[in-house]
Amino acid sequence: MSSVRSTHRHRTLLITFLLALLLTQSVGHSALANDSAPLKNEPVADSDSIVLLVASSPRAAYQTEVTIEDKSLKRALEASLSADPYTEPILPDTMLRYNTKNQTVRLGVTPTGDVIDLAARQIIKLPSKVQETLQSHVQTLRSKHYGELLTWEEASLVLPKFSSFSILDVESGLSFEGQRRAGSHHADVQPLTKVDSATLKSIYGGQWSWDRRAVLVKLNGRTLAASMHGMPHGGDGIPGNDFNGHFCIHFLGSVTHGSRSVDPAHQVMVHRAAGLLLDYVSKLSPWALIDVWISAAHQGDLQLLQVTTGQEQAMHVRSMRRLSKFTEQDVSQLLQLDTAVDVTMTAARASAVSSRRVLFHLERASVQDRWYIRSAVIQ
Structure with a gap:
């Protein structure tokens, strides 16, 4: 398993290197890095209030928040210890904030009520009943913020x-x-x-x-x-x-x-x-995942690039659209896949549209796990 993870890291580095000539660095990279960094604590008055806030991305201006009074939850948060690592490619869309010892503590919260130490990217262990209560608050808040998924x-x-x-x-x-x-x-x-x-x-x-x-x-x-x-x-x-x-x-x-x-x-x-971006992308086939990557590159959407590759991305092209149809194959038992896709694209500092071929390499840890794009070579 360690060798697979090492290979993943090397392949992730490869994508940035291979696209360097055609993709430009974006100021959004430092913004993404800052989003996952620990926020500076500031002196504030202690209380039993806990604020939950949800937004579709760290930079989204549209946000919904609620303040709850829960002494049990606050005590559990103050006494909690970090446990397992948080391995999802993007941070939770819901944040938790409370004051203790004249400082503000900010944590992430998943839809299932897992609390995330944003700086260490670790899951904070809470008593099951406390987590169930927090999960209920989070689900109620997210239902107010997002929309119904109707056909x-x-x-x-x-x-x-x-x-x-x-x-x-x-x-x-x-x-x-x-x-x-x-x-x-x-x-x-x-x-x-x-x-x-x-x-x-x-x-x-x-x-x-x-x-x-x-x-x-x-x-x-x-x-x-x-x-x-x-x-x-x-x-x-x-x-x-x-x-x-x-x-x-x-x-x-x-x-x-x-x-x-x-x-x-x-x-x-x-x-x-609908607030289901990560859940949706994690279930996509390799070819559908490539379509998301192309759309993200076309629109300069750093969050979508991060979801498809599992790593923060700092690159974009002016435009990119798929030309060729996919010839899909049975990948149910595969852990790696290489495929070529024809696209039209405009490089970041260019104006002309050109036809190119992108060689994608995708991997997953097991047949039960989701796919990630580990490299994309533009020929």
Whole structure:
């Protein structure tokens, strides 16, 4: 097992080296490193209050928090010891904060109630009853923060044609109003007003974009997990809204109009909006995992790159899209896989689009474990 882990580390280093000529270093790398570093303690008044906060990523402006009073939980946290290592590729989306000895302690919490020492990346052992209570608090908070994971058929009934609803971007926290105008395989939506169009454009940094983003669709007291892009296209039905066409919102299992196929980038964003990103990616086949990697590279999404490789990534290209179809094979008994994928891409400091081939090497520790991309060589 130690030799396998050593091989994993060497392969992880290889990916950064091999992509160095085409991928640029991103300021997000230091941000990711700082997210997992211990936070500086500051003098504060002690109390029995414990604050839970959830966000889809460390930099997400949209956050939901709750304050609970639980002396038993606080005593258990103060008396606890670190136990097993925390081995997931990204830190939990839920944070726990409390004051003790005039200092603030910050810890991570998983959906199952495991408490994580962020600096040491170790699981803190708690009594089972205390952990069950904490798990209940965390699940309640996450259910308020994230959306329901509904199939397109179910979502289409909740959002009938010409219904209006709120759309909230889970990273920026910006929200605007839209209306479903059409769409039989996903929702074709238009912003209601000029202000709503301006908000949508600001979510994408001031320009229209095909990039997929995780969003929450809110209507009649329900919140649905979804994914949108921000590019006006097709028919226009709301005059005077400064939006020439419609944009698309996808739900679980929805397909595109043209290819009648599920869009991998939309589906990963739908699961992010449901708070199920890590669970979803960990169950993907090698080829589906490669699709997530390509989408992450295309959008410069460092969190998605980290989920696919198991390591912090600090690289991106200006664009990358898959060209070739996958020829999938039975990998049920394999621990390693090498495969080639044809892509179109634009290098970080270039403007021209070129056709390239990427050689992927994937590994997993056992047939029960998930796959990781350990190297990606662009030829």
